[in-house]
Amino acid sequence: MSAARPTESLRDAYGQTLVELGERDPNLVALDADLSGSTRTVLFGRKFPERFFNVGVMEPSMMTIASGLALGGRTVFASTFAVFAAGQAYNAVRQSICYNRANVKIVATHGGLLVGADGGTHQIIEDIGLMQGLPGMTVIVPADAPTTRAAVRAVAERSGPAYLRLTRENLPVVTDGTFRLGTAAELRAGNDLTIIAVGALVARALEVAEELGEVGISTRVLDLASVKPFDAPTVLRAARETGAILVLEEHTVVTGVGALVASVTSENYPVPVHRVGVPDVFGESGEPWALLDRFGLSKERIRSEAWELLRIRGKVQ
Amino acid sequence: MTEEAPAELVATLRDAAVKIRREIIRMTYAAGSGHPGGSLSVTDLVTALLFHELRYDPQRPDWPDRDRLVMSKGHAAPAFYAALAIRGILPPEELLTLRKLGSRLQGHVDRNKLPWVEASTGCLGQGIGMAVGMALDARLAKRPSRVYAVLGDGECQSGWTWEALMAGGHYRLGNLVAILDRNGIETDGPTESIMGIEPIADKFRAFRYHTLEIDGHDFPAILRALAEARTVTDKPTAIVARTVKGKGVSFMEGQHSWHGKAPSAAEAEKALRELGDPRGVPSR
Ligand SMILES: Cc1ncc(C[n+]2csc(CCOP(=O)(O)OP(=O)(O)O)c2C)c(N)n1
Numbered sequence: 032m033s034a035a036r037p038t039e040s041l042r043d044a045y046g047q048t049l050v051e052l053g054e055r056d057p058n059l060v061a062l063d064a065d066l067s068g069s070t071r072t073v074l075f076g077r078k079f080p081e082r083f084f085n086v087g088v089m090e091p092s093m094m095t096i097a098s099g100l101a102l103g104g105r106t107v108f109a110s111t112f113a114v115f116a117a118g119q120a121y122n123a124v125r126q127s128i129c130y131n132r133a134n135v136k137i138v139a140t141h142g143g144l145l146v147g148a149d150g151g152t153h154q155i156i157e158d159i160g161l162m163q164g165l166p167g168m169t170v171i172v173p174a175d176a177p178t179t180r181a182a183v184r185a186v187a188e189r190s191g192p193a194y195l196r197l198t199r200e201n202l203p204v205v206t207d208g209t210f211r212l213g214t215a216a217e218l219r220a221g222n223d224l225t226i227i228a229v230g231a232l233v234a235r236a237l238e239v240a241e242e243l244g245e246v247g248i249s250t251r252v253l254d255l256a257s258v259k260p261f262d263a264p265t266v267l268r269a270a271r272e273t274g275a276i277l278v279l280e281e282h283t284v285v286t287g288v289g290a291l292v293a294s295v296t297s298e299n300y301p302v303p304v305h306r307v308g309v310p311d312v313f314g315e316s317g318e319p320w321a322l323l324d325r326f327g328l329s330k331e332r333i334r335s336e337a338w339e340l341l342r343i344r345g346k347v348q
Numbered sequence: 349m350t351e352e353a354p355a356e357l358v359a360t361l362r363d364a365a366v367k368i369r370r371e372i373i374r375m376t377y378a379a380g381s382g383h384p385g386g387s388l389s390v391t392d393l394v395t396a397l398l399f400h401e402l403r404y405d406p407q408r409p410d411w412p413d414r415d416r417l418v419m420s421k422g423h424a425a426p427a428f429y430a431a432l433a434i435r436g437i438l439p440p441e442e443l444l445t446l447r448k449l450g451s452r453l454q455g456h457v458d459r460n461k462l463p464w465v466e467a468s469t470g471c472l473g474q475g476i477g478m479a480v481g482m483a484l485d486a487r488l489a490k491r492p493s494r495v496y497a498v499l500g501d502g503e504c505q506s507g508w509t510w511e512a513l514m515a516g517g518h519y520r521l522g523n524l525v526a527i528l529d530r531n532g533i534e535t536d537g538p539t540e541s542i543m544g545i546e547p548i549a550d551k552f553r554a555f556r557y558h559t560l561e562i563d564g565h566d567f568p569a570i571l572r573a574l575a576e577a578r579t580v581t582d583k584p585t586a587i588v589a590r591t592v593k594g595k596g597v598s599f600m601e602g603q604h605s606w607h608g609k610a611p612s613a614a615e616a617e618k619a620l621r622e623l624g625d626p627r628g629v630p631s632r
Contacts, residue, residue: 065502065535065542073536085536087505087543088472119471148381148447150455152422152470315461317449325449 036203036234039176042140045197046071048183049108049138053079059187060100061108062086064093069199070110070140090115094123094135101133106187112146113139113196117158128192129165135193136186142172142196143281144309144326145231147319154314154322159229160286162194163259169193169212170259172288174233177208178256185212196230198281200319203234206254213260221249223346224337225269225276229255229288232279232307232328239333248341258288263295270302275340277305279333281323284308303343305336353571357400361567364434365395369596370625371430371443377616378630379447382455385606387427389531389564389591390498394424396570397496398431406437409463413491416466416482420475420509421500421529422456423608429453432464444630473506475499476526480516483524483584494523494578502534505543510555513586517556522581525574526557529564531593533604552586564589597622 053059053075060082067073067085076083086093090111097109109116116139117124128135139158146154163170169186171193173179179197186193189212205218218233219240228236233254240250251273253265270276276296278289289306296302309326317325341347368391376382397417404414419428426446432438445451452461456470467478479497486493503509516524530548532538539545552559558580562569570589577585593607594600597619611619616629 063536065505067536069535085542087534087539088502089505089507089543092507114471119473148379148455150447150458150470152454152456152458152468315449316447316451316453316455321449 036205038201038203040201041173041176041179041197042069042071042199044176044179045138045183046074048180049075050078052184052187053082056106058104059106059108060084061110062093062097064088064090064111064115066111069112070138072108072110090120091123094120095127097135098127098131098133101135102131105134107135108138109135110138110140112153113142113158114153114155117161117194118155121161125165129167132167132191134190136195137193138183138195138197140197141199143198143230144314144322145198145200145281145319147199147322148316150316151313156281156283156309156314157286158196159258159280159282159288163291167192168259171256172196172229172258173210173256174228174230174254175202175204175206177204178206178210181208181210182256185210198231200231202231205234205237210256212257213262214257215253215255215262215265217251217265218254219250219252221251222273223248223250224340225251225253225273226279226337227253227255227266227269227276227288227292228279229258231281235330235333236279239330239337242334243337250337255288258291261291261295263299266292266295267300270296270300274344275303277307277333277336277340279328280308281328282308283311285311303340305340307333307336353568358567361395361399364399365392366623367434368395368427368430370620370623371433372426373597373611373616373619373623374630375426375430375443375446376610377613378444378632379610380632381447381610382426383423383608384426384611385533385593385600385603386421386500386529386531387424388595388597388600389593390421390424390529391427391595392565392567393498393527393529393570393589394427394431396567396574398435400571401574402496406435413493415494415496416479418467418469418475418479418482418495418497419457420469420479420497421472421503422469422475424498425453425455425457428457437464472500472503473508476509477512479524480512480521483516483521484519486523487521494525496525496527498527498529500534501528501530501532501539501545501548504528504545504548513552513555513557516584520582521584524584525577526552526584526586528586528588529591530588531591533593533602533607535604535607537604549588552588557584557586559586559588561588562590564591565595
């Protein structure tokens, strides 16, 4: 077994990178909606008070204001919790930002079940689906702090709207931080099975892959941090070379990354795709990691889906 | 115009409010998270509503003619749950399950779990609209129900709040009362330095509300305002209740840092001592 990987805060990584970008680009501005301590935009706000707008509890208008700032030529970062960024403000994101092709980077913290005790109202499990459905939107779900830093820099360099979904909890460092837009990173080589994961579940994918390795099963692990643009060639190569794909996401299976992988493979190279994600229900209050187990994302479940796929492909009895 | 509240009633409410504040500290400590500041500021208002003003049957949460309380600032759930417990509706032990897996006491009030919750809230700006809908429903059905919505002042930055308030004024909902917990503070700091909402009473007036301004910790004033609201039948009433965030716990009062974090054991103990709780800190 691997030693426990050190964990790091994705939110701190974001806040620090935003300050770094602000130092380099005097045209960069940031907004928040009364959650700057939690999203960590407070770091930018302290350093550049004249370029920081904490507009209070008005997420839809934060997005429209962000668009207006961007249409004048600025790079704009706007942050709040994911449930407010993608949920409360959806049509402002759709029209003011995406339709207008405004250069706004939405960095949404507190995505998914790992919000924990705040409960089901705050645990958005639909945001990846909502955001990837928007024409022109870039969608990134980092698995760790190094990817967060790289992704924040990558979206700042490229004009156009982007949505980054960050996790509230500190997460183990699983990548070397060489994130590239439109590229699914292969974190582990293997030919019997592919596990594709996003966000907090990438670490679980690696753990299960390692366990399978101990009994002679070689599992490929892809980190699909760049949900959109989607790396179809790498995913289809995995389908061809390993014959089965298991997708892990802290998101509803109805509209998530699993559904995306299943539709792309089914059109191009059909293989069995199983989805481990949140079933079609809202979350509830609880200790963050216990919620993953409660809602069907436990390691036992991932293991049993992996064995099921191996059986389907005739790789084990 | 309305009579002074009897001293006995005021004493009962004060006593209940102290007990509720103790439970807010105990339960947020036990949960390890939650929102003590805005729960303590709204305690006296919620106490006046649940112990006196609202007509409801504790045994029959679905009684159609009941008055309704919508906690639009759903993060003040601890104040609501504690009030139900002190009122004898919830078992007091249950309070310590706040925010835990499987509990009826979700982080934000949740009607799927707890039948005395009229509307699940948590995302700000939506409770007042649901209250308007309930008031319209009561009027259509010719039910005597009155609807009370408790709002936060940070919440009043949300446009949704004003859209819904506009509808309440437009439809002349005499059975609707919007109560603003004007504690002056939101998550990141004072409302007036983040996004000022003043002159807030004038805004309510402009939106066609019979508007009263009171000290939200003065029970006779709260009771007077609620009684006056009952006499206004051709428009909704807004009560701007000036409160202190963290009220009752010296080191939490007026501090935005206590908006959304639980006290440590030492802090909880200090708070409970100030509130005269002989039991001390619960086990976590
Ligand atoms: C739409 C929405 N945006 C953000 C939040 C996160 N949040 C919870 S409480 C709060 C501050 C609210 O301030 P206020 O209404 O004054 O509450 P109070 O001080 O009375 O507790 C914020 C921003 C939320 N719950 N809903």
